[in-house]
Amino acid sequence: MFSATRSNLLYALLLASLSLSGQAPKQDQAIYKEVLPSPREVQELEALEQAKALQSGEAPTPVDKTAKRELSLDFSKLDRPHAPGEFKSAWHFPPRRQWWTNTCWCYSTTSFLESEIKRVHGRELKLSEMFTVYWDYVEKVQEFIRTKGVSVVDEGAESGDVLRCWKHHGIVPEADFPELRTGEKLLNHGPLIDELHAYLDYVKKAKLWNEAQVVASVRLILDKHLGAPPAKVQWEGHELTPLQFQTQVVGLDLDAYVEFMSFQYAPFWTQEEYKVPDNWAHTKDYWNLPLADWYGALKGAVAAGYSVAIGGDVSEPGYEGRENVAIVPSFDIPAAFIDQSAREFRFSNHTSEDDHGLHVLGVQRRGEHDWFLIKDSARSSHKGATPGYYFYRDDYMRLKMLTFMVHKDAVKEVVAKFKP
Numbered sequence: 292m293f294s295a296t297r298s299n300l301l302y303a304l305l306l307a308s309l310s311l312s313g314q315a316p317k318q319d320q321a322i323y324k325e326v327l328p329s330p331r332e333v334q335e336l337e338a339l340e341q342a343k344a345l346q347s348g349e350a351p352t353p354v355d356k357t358a359k360r361e362l363s364l365d366f367s368k369l370d371r372p373h374a375p376g377e378f379k380s381a382w383h384f385p386p387r388r389q390w391w392t393n394t395c396w397c398y399s400t401t402s403f404l405e406s407e408i409k410r411v412h413g414r415e416l417k418l419s420e421m422f423t424v425y426w427d428y429v430e431k432v433q434e435f436i437r438t439k440g441v442s443v444v445d446e447g448a449e450s451g452d453v454l455r456c457w458k459h460h461g462i463v464p465e466a467d468f469p470e471l472r473t474g475e476k477l478l479n480h481g482p483l484i485d486e487l488h489a490y491l492d493y494v495k496k497a498k499l500w501n502e503a504q505v506v507a508s509v510r511l512i513l514d515k516h517l518g519a520p521p522a523k524v525q526w527e528g529h530e531l532t533p534l535q536f537q538t539q540v541v542g543l544d545l546d547a548y549v550e551f552m553s554f555q556y557a558p559f560w561t562q563e564e565y566k567v568p569d570n571w572a573h574t575k576d577y578w579n580l581p582l583a584d585w586y587g588a589l590k591g592a593v594a595a596g597y598s599v600a601i602g603g604d605v606s607e608p609g610y611e612g613r614e615n616v617a618i619v620p621s622f623d624i625p626a627a628f629i630d631q632s633a634r635e636f637r638f639s640n641h642t643s644e645d646d647h648g649l650h651v652l653g654v655q656r657r658g659e660h661d662w663f664l665i666k667d668s669a670r671s672s673h674k675g676a677t678p679g680y681y682f683y684r685d686d687y688m689r690l691k692m693l694t695f696m697v698h699k700d701a702v703k704e705v706v707a708k709f710k711p
Contacts, residue, residue, distance in 0.1 A: 319620040321608065322365060325358040329613075329674060338477055339391060346482060364622075366614045370658050372682045378653035378664040381598035382409045384417055386679020387470075389668040390478035393446035396569070396602070397423050398668035399648035400453040400696070403600035404543065406650070407698065410597070412542055419468040422533070425513050425520050426460040427452050428487070431571060432509045436502045440495035446484055447569035450600045450648065450696040451576060454545045461533025462541060467524045472517075483516035549706060550696045552577040553585035555635045560709055565694055567645040577694060578709060582631045586689050590654060590661060592701035599651040603692035604643040605669070610687070612671030619686040626686040634690055643691055649681070651695070661685040 328336070333354055340351035372378065383406050389398050397420045408416050427448055434442040456462075470478060490512060494505055523530050526540060550565075557563035557579050564575045580588065592599055609618040619626065624633055637643035653664040665681040672679050683692075699706055 319364045319609075319622055321620065321622045322363055323360050324363045326361050326613075327358045328354075328356060331673065332670075335477070335670065339479060342477065342479055343481075362608045363611060364608060364620050366611065366616060369616070369618070371616055371684075372655065372657065372662050372664070374677060375652075375664055375680050378655055379596075380653040380664055381406050381596065383598065383650065383652055383666055384415075386666050386672070387420075387668055388478075388670065388673065388679075390670070392424075392478050392480040394420065394424050394448075394480070395648040395668055396448045396450060397427070397453060397648075399602075399650045399666075400450040400600045402650040402666055402668075403450070403598055403696065404453065404541075406598045406652075407543055408541060416541065417465045418541075419463050419465045419470070421470050421517055422460075422463050422468045422520050423453055423456045425468075425517050426456045428513055429506060429510065430456065430459070432491070432506055433502060434572065435491060436494075436500055436505055439498075439500060440491075443568055443571040444487065444491055445568070445571075446480060447645075449550075449565070449570050449574075449694075450602065451550060451574055452572075454548060455572075457537050457541075458545055461535070461537040463521055463524050463533050463536055464526075467521050468518065480516070483512070486512050486516070547699050548696055549699045549702065550577050550694055551580055551585055551588060551702075551705075552694045553580050553582045553631070553634065554638065555631060562709070565645075569645050578706070580705065582634060582689060584705060586685075588697075588702045588705045589651075589688065589695055590685075592697045593651055593654045593663065595701060597697055597701040599695050599697045600648065601651050601665075601692050601695040602645060602648045603694070604637075604645075605647045605671075605691075606642075606644070607687075607691065612669075612674035612681075615672065615675035615677045615681050616684075617665075617681055617687045617691075618684040619690050624690070629686055629690045637690065638693070643693065645693060661688075663688060 333356060336354040337351070340354060344351040383402060387398060387402075389395055401418055401420050401423065405416060405418060408414055428444070431442065431444045435444050487509065490508065499505060521533070523532055524536055526536060531539065552563075552565050556566065559579050559581050561579055562575055563577055563579045564570065564573055565577045589599060589601075605617070607619065607623065609616075609620045609623065611617075619629065634643070647669060650666040651663055652666055655662050661684070663683045665683050667679060667681050672681055
């Protein structure tokens with residue numbers, strides 16, 4: 292094991308070597324900040340506690356308004372974008388908030404597909420995220436029964452789940468299955484997942500493997516918390532099922548979308564499984580690329596005017612919602628050292644995890660870096676001056692983002708290199 296002194300010496304030698312070659316990275320200084328929750332954060336947390344109190348019948352828990360000490364860095368001298376208008380951006384609906392749900396995968400991918408509808412058909416359709424979430428739960432429970440309680444049933448999922456649900460169940464406009472039910476002011480799926488887990492624990496212990504019976508009971512739970520999804524919708528004078536709405540109105544070729552990852556645990560230039568819990572169906576549809584090709588495909592697609600659904604880790608000191616910025620500080624790892632091994636190391640030790648889904652809208656070159664415009668449904672993105680958006684630097688994309696989905700036309704040359 293290296294001592295701290297020896298590790299620092301090696302790091303200093305590496306920096307000296309880079310300095311002699313003219314590639315020395317600019318040093319970021321780690322600092323601790325005393326951070327008070329903003330008035331908006333306090334209001335949200337108080338609203339959540341009030342909602343919990345109404346359900347439990349107990350007094351709401353007081354919100355902690357004291358300052359918290361957080362590891363961060365000084366962003367004031369960072370050469371960075373400050374507004375979405377600085378980018379040439381793909382068309383998109385304004386950011387939405389997922390509140391206290393872990394359904395970022397659905398918000399980001401639905402936003403991505405809405406942008407695709409506009410790109411392909413020139414049509415603006417605001418679609419229901421919760422319709423997809425509802426049916427994804429049903430499919431997870433079906434797999435739970437088939438595997439005798441082994442398969443995961445939780446809030447998380449992947450972009451491919453949206454495509455699969457649309458293929459199997461269709462989709463409806465937001466107005467026909469809104470995220471907030473009558474009287475609701477915020478989304479909180481905690482009670483839903485608690486009730487669902489309690490019921491499935493009972494099913495597993497009692498070995499009640501009757502799929503039709505269990506799914507019917509689960510749908511009662513989903514109806515209680517999300518509402519019953521519509522069997523038909525009215526659209527321009529016609530009555531359509533959700534599947535008909537998907538094929539006749541949305542009109543996207545759902546087989547035209549490809550997902551990419553970049554991991555050494557699987558052979559490059561093959562389709563493999565993305566090995567994370569939220570890939571609960573264990574799909575092996577991810578095209579595995581070396582990091583340079585992965586990043587090149589991502590940047591090339593966005594630069595060509597396509598938008599991208601992306602997922603990865605959002606838990607580092609350089610990820611700061613109050614600044615709407617995500618970078619990799621040099622005290623973590625200098626940008627020159629970000630390579631396939633550094634990426635794999637963090638995935639292997641779980642410091643890069645499948646945390647969050649986002650929608651990439653644009654890219655610009657600024658100084659020595661690429662910067663990406665990101666639409667984000669998480670509450671953290673509403674802390675700063677550009678609510679609902681982040682600006683991700685290229686180092687963060689290469690090290691911390693793990694997978695992305697895009698239309699295959701945007702990556703024709705990359706797809707052509709894969710083995711038949």
